[in-house]
Amino acid sequence: MDLNTLWCILIAILYIGFFLLEGFDFGVGILLPFLSRDKDAKKVDLKRRVMLNTIGPHWDGNEVWLLTAGGATFAAFPEWYATLFSGFYLAFFLLLLALIVRGVAFEYRSKDENPRWRTIWDWCIFIGSLVPALLLGVAFGNLVRGVPIDASMNYVGGFLYLLNPYALLAGLSTLVTFTLYGAIFLSLKTTGELQQKAQSLAGRLWVISVILLLALLVATYLATDILARLGVNPGAVPITGMVAILLAGYLLRRKRDGWAFAMTAVSIAFSLATLFMILYPRLMISSLNPDWSLTIYNASSSPYTLRVMTIVAVIFVPIVLAYQGWSYWVFRKRIESKPQTLTY
Amino acid sequence: MDTLILARLQFAITTIYHFFFVPLTLGLSVLVALMETFYVRTGQDIYKRMTMFWGKLFVINFALGVVTGIVQEFQFGMNWAEYSRFVGDIFGAPLAIEALLAFFLESTFLGIWVFGWDKLSKGMHAAAIWLVAIGANISALWILVANSFMQEPVGYVLRNGRAEMNNFFDLLLNPNLTVQFPHTVLAGFTTGAFFIMGISAYHLMRKRESELFRRSFQIAATIGAISIVLVVLNGHSQAQHMIESQPMKMASAEALYNTEAPASFSILTIGDLTQRQELFSIRIPRLLCLLSYNQLECEIKGINDLQQEYAARYGPGDYIPPVAVVYWSFRIMVGAGFLMLGLSLYALFMVMGDMVGSRSKTLRLFTYAIALPYIANTAGWTLTEVGRFPWVVYGLMRVEDGVSLMVSAGNVLLSLIVFTLVYAILVVANIYLMSKYARIVPDAGKKGGSSDPAEQLPSLVGAQD
Numbered sequence: 014m015d016l017n018t019l020w021c022i023l024i025a026i027l028y029i030g031f032f033l034l035e036g037f038d039f040g041v042g043i044l045l046p047f048l049s050r051d052k053d054a055k056k057v058d059l060k061r062r063v064m065l066n067t068i069g070p071h072w073d074g075n076e077v078w079l080l081t082a083g084g085a086t087f088a089a090f091p092e093w094y095a096t097l098f099s100g101f102y103l104a105f106f107l108l109l110l111a112l113i114v115r116g117v118a119f120e121y122r123s124k125d126e127n128p129r130w131r132t133i134w135d136w137c138i139f140i141g142s143l144v145p146a147l148l149l150g151v152a153f154g155n156l157v158r159g160v161p162i163d164a165s166m167n168y169v170g171g172f173l174y175l176l177n178p179y180a181l182l183a184g185l186s187t188l189v190t191f192t193l194y195g196a197i198f199l200s201l202k203t204t205g206e207l208q209q210k211a212q213s214l215a216g217r218l219w220v221i222s223v224i225l226l227l228a229l230l231v232a233t234y235l236a237t238d239i240l241a242r243l244g245v246n247p248g249a250v251p252i253t254g255m256v257a258i259l260l261a262g263y264l265l266r267r268k269r270d271g272w273a274f275a276m277t278a279v280s281i282a283f284s285l286a287t288l289f290m291i292l293y294p295r296l297m298i299s300s301l302n303p304d305w306s307l308t309i310y311n312a313s314s315s316p317y318t319l320r321v322m323t324i325v326a327v328i329f330v331p332i333v334l335a336y337q338g339w340s341y342w343v344f345r346k347r348i349e350s351k352p353q354t355l356t357y
Numbered sequence: 358m359d360t361l362i363l364a365r366l367q368f369a370i371t372t373i374y375h376f377f378f379v380p381l382t383l384g385l386s387v388l389v390a391l392m393e394t395f396y397v398r399t400g401q402d403i404y405k406r407m408t409m410f411w412g413k414l415f416v417i418n419f420a421l422g423v424v425t426g427i428v429q430e431f432q433f434g435m436n437w438a439e440y441s442r443f444v445g446d447i448f449g450a451p452l453a454i455e456a457l458l459a460f461f462l463e464s465t466f467l468g469i470w471v472f473g474w475d476k477l478s479k480g481m482h483a484a485a486i487w488l489v490a491i492g493a494n495i496s497a498l499w500i501l502v503a504n505s506f507m508q509e510p511v512g513y514v515l516r517n518g519r520a521e522m523n524n525f526f527d528l529l530l531n532p533n534l535t536v537q538f539p540h541t542v543l544a545g546f547t548t549g550a551f552f553i554m555g556i557s558a559y560h561l562m563r564k565r566e567s568e569l570f571r572r573s574f575q576i577a578a579t580i581g582a583i584s585i586v587l588v589v590l591n592g593h594s595q596a597q598h599m600i601e602s603q604p605m606k607m608a609s610a611e612a613l614y615n616t617e618a619p620a621s622f623s624i625l626t627i628g629d630l631t632q633r634q635e636l637f638s639i640r641i642p643r644l645l646c647l648l649s650y651n652q653l654e655c656e657i658k659g660i661n662d663l664q665q666e667y668a669a670r671y672g673p674g675d676y677i678p679p680v681a682v683v684y685w686s687f688r689i690m691v692g693a694g695f696l697m698l699g700l701s702l703y704a705l706f707m708v709m710g711d712m713v714g715s716r717s718k719t720l721r722l723f724t725y726a727i728a729l730p731y732i733a734n735t736a737g738w739t740l741t742e743v744g745r746f747p748w749v750v751y752g753l754m755r756v757e758d759g760v761s762l763m764v765s766a767g768n769v770l771l772s773l774i775v776f777t778l779v780y781a782i783l784v785v786a787n788i789y790l791m792s793k794y795a796r797i798v799p800d801a802g803k804k805g806g807s808s809d810p811a812e813q814l815p816s817l818v819g820a821q822d
Contacts (some may be wrong), residue, residue: 070468073423077460083430084453091445098434098441101763101779106772110779113424117783120420122792166442283395314446315521325454333461340469343476356472 016319018294020089023326025289027085027202029282031078032149032187036281037274038068038075040195042091042115042142043188048199048210054128060207062123065357066348067202069321072119076112088322092166092312093296100160100168101152104175113143123357146191149185151175154183157237157288159298164307164335166312179236180305186225190258190357193218196267197274204347219262226258226284226321238290244293247286254283281346361760363769367776370388371428372742373735374780378422378787383497383542384549385415386490388580392573393483403417407569409714410798411553412486417790421783423464428776430456436769440749446523448503448514455499459762469632470480483514494542501538502528507750509533509602510780514664520753536595537741543588547697548730550581554704555727558720561713566798571713578704585701589694593648603751605667606744608660610679610687613636613647616636618773620645620657625686630680633661673753686739689792693733700726 041064049060087094096106138165158179161170194214200208230251234238261276292298296312299305313319389411397402433441470485507641512527513520514736554577557570600607612626614634622644628635646655660677667676700722707713745751749759
């Protein structure tokens, strides 16, 4: 295996890691207004605080997976980084805007008693979670479907081009699946009424998620060149992703939330892996001329830079995984609905 | 307005805004870590309350540093795609390494620190904030590795129509980095120290929690005095390096239009920017020689001669940065720096003489002085970045060649306006929370993360609305 392939795999892993971790905290953010409903305004606030505290210690570290994926894209495939970010300009602008207000909202929301202050930041968390969950699907959908890229690697399509039915279906799929993932996470991390509500909502979200993912699977065979077998044959990977989400539904009904969470994670990881397998060895498919596609060779850094980056990654990725894993172990307990124990 | 001007404006606004919060993160993380270490060592409750008080302000500030940093990382691809293609082989690596080594470390352990008061042993909890501090400062190292390449390209070869890395260690040993990194980090420590001294002085004047704030003031005064002395000394070597590596930046910073031997130091120069000459100037003879080469005889090249030299080397064009901006940002930075030096030494004198609580009139000065590091930091980066013009990578690529080709001016304008508005709103929220929590001292015995200040100290919350 050459270093270009290795880096393609590493970046795929970084994006998968990002989806797996930030996926559920986007879900929690999206569910914030829905699962906290109550007649008593004080109880609404308490429920929201409990929900936010389930992801409190983790969301920032989860988001770094995206920053690292972005940085690794820049380092290993600078042409991809340049074309993607300048090409999908408004999409990334909206993504950044969402992440900015969301990040500040987590920290600031509970630092003042004023109900209006809290409501505003809660909206920031909701929109700041919903928009990225949707846009990430749209962006990846477009990557695999192909976009107009000219001979000099510039995207010439404009923003509206990105909003095609296939990409929107992909966006809705990530949106709903992340929300489902967040609901199962909440049922694992909360107690009492909140836990029950999260469980029953997960059951309902699961139905929509399965329909969307099935539709996406079929649409992927129709809208992309997956059948041309230009990349790696994804083989059983997409089907396994589907089986995993079906299993998640069964496990949810059996109240095996931990396993349902794991199966949803498998489904998300395998779906994204499928996408990278269809792409490989391309990184961005040109819909204008197959020769103008960005590949792991024509978009890459020099062999020297890839070697340096490989050494750095081999040393530090395991360290990061170890301490991030440990942080989940430290905060493994469920969050109780007691105001004095809540940080956020 | 075209894409280039808008993209430059956006870069300037984002960078200045980002660096408004970052230096405090660099310094305050270390100072809070020190306080918590004192707590672990002595077991005295006062150090725990100190840690919690300054830690809360740290977290409020940290959030904005993080989110503005996200824009920093991605705007190279969005607005500066051609630049990214040209230098990506070199420039991407430090950014990726920064994320992997620093961002993960600081964000993960900050989460552990904020939420882990009851979940970790004292020692582990203190270790967490040290790792946050180390992460933040490592982050500064790697982003300055990247920036130093723009100031002084090393370790590269021009191949395949782009700059390719041929020696990673040259990037790490970049002479520019060896002067810029200590300057930036120490400026961060100075910022943290002035922040603590200013807020402590505010409380000491009102005789609130005198013991807690007297000790805070002591720690900050000590770290602040060491840091600012080193910043000034280091700034001196930085200027000496600049005159070798970027003579045009130095000549502009001195508004030195014509080559001078021996060169004088400008106290105040008013120049004619279009005629490229000075109209009025107060100068100290030979001082620039002394500063630049540690001797009284020297020749410093002026802007006009450098322009001719560059035109001969790189082809016709304008190689002069906006002289007024560079000149004044340099003077503002140095002026604020020396004011801080004086105040720091005075603070140290007060601490040594055990007079911190008794001189309540001069304490007021320290509260106002919180502004000084911010002024110096902003001016310093303005000097560094504006002084590099017209280059985006010194001697290799001009700013106008780096901008994205396919991004419309409308798109950049839209993002510029919206980002600026959002930044403005967030800074208001930040200042509101900062000034609120700067007034509330946490009670002993309560856990650090509790978010209900009203429950902690009802008597002091009157200030909040």
